[in-house]
Amino acid sequence: MLVKAVAHHTTASFIRVVGSEFVQKYLGEGPRMVRDVFRLARENSPSIVFIDEIDAIATKRFDAQTGADREVQRILLELLNQMDGFDQTSNVKVIMATNRADTLDPALLRPGRLDRKIEFPTPDRRQKRLIFQTITSKMNLSEEVDLEEFVSRPDKLSGAEIAAICQEAGMHAVRKNRYVILSKDLEKGYKANVKKEDSNFEFYK
Template sequence: MSSPFVISRVPPVSKSLTIPKVKTFENSKNNIDIFLKDDIIESDDVFEQYLRLTKLVKHLSVKEDYLRDAIKECRNEIAHSNEELKILQSVPLLVGEFLEAIDKNYCVVETSAGINYYVRVASNVDKSKLHPGTAVGLMKRSNALVDILPPDCDNTVNLLKATEKPDVSYGDVGGLEVQKQEIREAIELPISHGYLFKQIGIEEPKGVMLYGPPGCGKTMLVKAVATSTKSNFIRLVGSEFVHKYLGEGPRLVRDVFRMAKQNSPCIIFIDEVDSIGTKRFDTKAGADREVQRILLELLNQMDGFDQSSGVKVIMATNRVDTLDPALLRPGRIDRKIEFPLPDRRQKRLLFNTVTANMSLANDVDLEHYVALPDKISAAEIRNIATEAGMRAVRNNRYSITAKDFQYAYDIVTKKCSEEMNFYV
């Protein structure tokens, strides 16, 4: 008689069970290798297969723990690297210019000394923002590129936005009606109504030259132009183009016109242009040759931009007779506006403008000073009004009398021999 409890063997598995391969894992901290051989279990015993699979699960669990520890260590290393990077970026950096990308990790930059270097690019730098001419921050020792600087970090080129323009209007400029009309036609009209020139079939003026004695309102009128137009404004003095190192001056000229094109419509005002625009001559002096190279680059840039670019150039000088003829030719400077010393009518307008907000006594007769034959400039007329007000303040008065004006007029025109005593 057989036992009621019969243990029957499980039927064999018809197909073999394949165990996936577990690749070698190296823990950076403990150097422990976990691996399983890639074999095929062909045993018919299910229990044996179960043991093997259980062992595999344990190995995978251990591997998961090691991976979690490795991820944690990597995160700590990343945080530590970010802290070191912040320390590196907090130290003083050299300002350079990005020239060309060699590959993903290296590029060519130019330092402020005009020397090109093949340097490494930090991994945190957004390489999509690196373009030729971009201002970058360089490490002091290795010159490695570690940061991208704002476009306006270079203070050699001052771009005045609409909110930064001088608060000077055409009404603040006394007289000069003819000059105002000419500069409006040459500068403002092409920017605001450029389609009129296309309909007529003529080219827009590129540049304007303002010339005349000092203090006759050239710079003042340019400030009014900058305020009245909605365009950007770049103001430079001719001597700013002259630098210590060779090539820096022509590079600054290129940067000025490049910035003007990027921020068009834009007006470029170069004051005292005679410092770089004098007639060329044969010389062996390095400084004179550098000034001539600056002039050549300026001529090239004025030929290079077209009328539709929205860039206009205004130049001012007191010595137009010393300028190079190539700079004054039509096509570069299309209009020359003279600012002479004011005549009697202009004097009247200037005196009325500068004294409009002044507290004058009833005995002040401005027409008397207008009729005087002395040749005085607009700046001297403003100085007369200022000196008259200072004398009234010195004498503890709130209004300006005729004696104050006469004293100020004599001081400015060098006719006064009275010694001033500020401590009486």
């Protein structure tokens, strides 16, 4: 969403792809798709190419033993080649996102390819409060609900987890045939999304 906002405020064309989409069944399809994406970006410049989950194709290179691994490395080489082909007059910018920055190939991270590395840590208390308030602003909360009770908890929550908590609270209220979300509904959503072991999944019952 942040990338979409950047594209909107710069009136640039927005091209979004997921890294895993470049990994295809037949050899050569992935590099061809990379070339097609960047050709489309140049034809519609100014444009922004956003590649999500870039770690799917840009992990550190190694001595590949299988054809699939070699194909992924060819996709990365084509991506590096396309990024090197840009100049300041091309009006094409590349933004990438990953939650595994530690696995990326150093060649991708060097200056001239990706000039800025921005980390988005989990929200602090003030930011959590704003996210809770924004998400629940369109929800029918009971007057008894105190969002500060959930904001003040020490658990590190991402924006997506906060959204999941609120969504689960709404679903719990619906299952109880209520139009108003109570504090216990939010508590249920909190426990379903935060207070659980890795192997303990909350399924609908």
